[in-house]
Amino acid sequence: MARKICVLVISTLFATSLYSQKTLQLEECRQMAIAHNKSIQIAQENVKVAQQYKQAAFTQFFPNFSANAAYTWNQKSLSLLAEDAYLPVYSLNANGTPNYGASWNNSWTVVNGTPVPLDANGKPFNPSTSPDKIEWKNKALLPKEAMEFDMKNVFVGTIGFTQPIFMGGKIKALYDIAKYGEHLASAQQENKMTELLLEVDEDYWRVVSLESKVALAKEYKGLIAKMDSDIRTMVDEGVATKADALKVRVKLNEADVSLTKAEDGLNLSRMALNQVCGMPLDEKYRLADQSLDTKTVEPQLIPIDQALANRPEIKALTQMQSIAKANQKAMFSRFLPNIALTGNYLVSNPNSFNGFETKFGGMFTVGVVANIPLFHFGDKLHTLNAAKSQYRIATLELEEAKEKMELQIKQSSYKTAESLKKQTTTQHNIDQAEENLRYATEGFEAGVITSTDLLAAQTAWLSAKSENIDAIIDVKLCNLYLEKSLGTLKAPAANNTIKK
Structure with missing residues (x-):
């Protein structure tokens, strides 16, 4: 009686432990993996960088506005x-x-x-060619100090803008490259998301498979x-020999050993799933698909062109092809002239706008600047x-990827159909086994076997059960790979932050 009570208590505690998980x-x-995965977070930041x-x-x-200022101290002033004089x-x-x-003291003839006029020696001269021989009656004094300018402290400032008018399409090409770069970052983020979902699903179904294998090993x-x-x-x-007993003992x-291997594999696989999902490695839980339902929703097949358009790769x-095309336009723009409108306001102290004054004075300037490439030794042509x-190269890589992905879709479809047939066959094998x-068992108990x-x-019976488990998991994984090849493997809606 006491033994029955002990077994009942242990069973109750075990059931409670399972229920509490x-x-x-x-x-x-999937959602936990997306929230935890660092690669996804990096991809999201890369999208922000591209934006x-x-x-x-x-x-x-x-236009580009800028302001400049300068101050210079000079040791000496400027003297003309x-x-x-x-x-x-x-x-x-x-x-x-x-x-x-009346103005000259020279004698005349x-x-x-x-x-x-006559010079000091009494000889006639031409005043145009020999002005130094002229003897002036009156002269005005021009002192040296009157032509000196205080340049010891010089302040200069300017504020202006430059507006591109025609750059040969360079700015438009660079903007297109940045725009395609944003789309590229989004596609790479989507690809990271798809790879993560693939990894999570593989780990999830591996745990489900091993849980079923452990249960099967315990039953066996x-x-x-x-x-x-x-x-x-x-x-x-x-009625039996010791040899018979030893054979059974060996099988036991x-x-x-098989149960131990299955349990070890289950623990390792659960750790891998925990790591991907961001949970503690030793955390225990139950999986909703632990019962290994044989019902499987097959992915809906779509046209090849639509499938290829869905693929983030x-x-x-x-986008890489578009970037290469825009870069080609940017290289061609280097052959064309560059024209820009400029406007500035210049201020200086001292200034010479109203005579030489040691105070601030300024003026506006507006102009058009043009740069025309003439000769460059083939540099622009080579680039x-x-x-x-x-x-x-980008075009060929795109075409090659489409060919390989079309083959991948065909192979995935074939493997999915094959896995369904295998699942049906193994289920029949279980019935027979x-x-x-x-x-x-009845014959052995009757002594005729x-x-x-x-x-x-x-x-x-063990082999049939094990093969059926593998077949069911294979169907799940083949459907998963088919979804990926069709480009329909998407993140949960609540966490799908990919920008379209």
């Missing part, structure tokens, strides 16, 4: 004269013309009827243990040819 759905595992680069490229269409002073006639006779061990108990009773009664030991390669080759085991035949029937 949380149950995880496949979608929950910022795109916005930065868009600003190049607008080395010494005091004397300027000649003319006497004027009534009509305002110079009166040379008449040569061929024309008055000509129970059959062998019952047979071991029966054969020992038969040995005691003299093998069942123990194709989206990424398409253009390289850009054309890069575009052809269970019937064979029932007949063998040997222990060897019963062990063979049990082994066949």
Whole structure:
């Protein structure tokens, strides 16, 4: 009586422990993995980086405003004269013309009827070619200090803008590259998401498979243990030999080893799933598909072109092709002139806008700047040819990827259909193996079948069950791979942050 009570208490505690464990759905595992995975977070940041680069490229269409300022201290001031200067002073006639006779001290003579001045030696000279021989009556003093300018402290400032007018399409090409770069980052994020979902699903169904294998190993061990108990009773009664008992004991030991291997594999697989989902490695839980339902929803087949359009790899390669095309346009723009509108306001101290003044003064300037490439020793031509080759490479890579992915879709469809047939076949094998085991057990208990035949029937039943588990999991994985090849393997809606 006490033994029954103990067994009841242990069973109750075990059931309570199982009930207290949380149950995880496949979608929950996906969501936790997406929230925890660092690669997804990095991909999301890369999308933000690409968006910022795109916005930065868009600003190049607008004018660029800038301000500059400078201060310079000079040791010396600026002087236009080395010494005091004397300027000649003319006497004027009534009509305002110079009166040379009244302005010069030179003596005069008449040569061929024309008055000509005489130099200090009494020789006639031409004042136009020899002005140094002129003796002025009056001179004005121009002191050196009057032509000195205070340049010891110089302040200069400017504020202006530059507006591109025509850059040969360079700005548009660079903006397109940034835009395609954003789309590329989104496609790479989607690809990371798909790879993560694939990894989560594989780990999830691996745990489900091993849980079923552990349960099967325990059930098989129970059959062998019952047979071991029966054969020992038969040995005691003299209707079986010790050799029969040893054969059963060996099978029981093998069942123990198989159960241990299955449990170890289950623990390792559960750790891998925990790591992907961001849970503690030793956390225990139940999986919603632990019962291993044989009902499977097959992915809906879609046209090849639509499937290829869904694939993030194709989206990424398409953007790479577009980037290469835009880069080719950017290289071609280097052959074309660049025209820009400029405007500035210049201020300086000292300034010369109203004489030389040691105070701030400024003015506005507006102009058009043009740069026309003339000769570059083939530099621009080589870079253009390289850009054309890069575009052809991107096109070939895209075409090659489409061919391989089309083959992958065909193979995945074939493997999915094959796995369904295998599942149906293994299910029939289970029915036959269970019937064979029932007949063998009844025959053994009736003494008309040997222990060897019963062990063979049990082994066949174990093999059929194990193959059926593998077939069911294979159907799940083949459907998963088919979804990925069709591009329909998507993240849960609540966490699907991919920008379209």
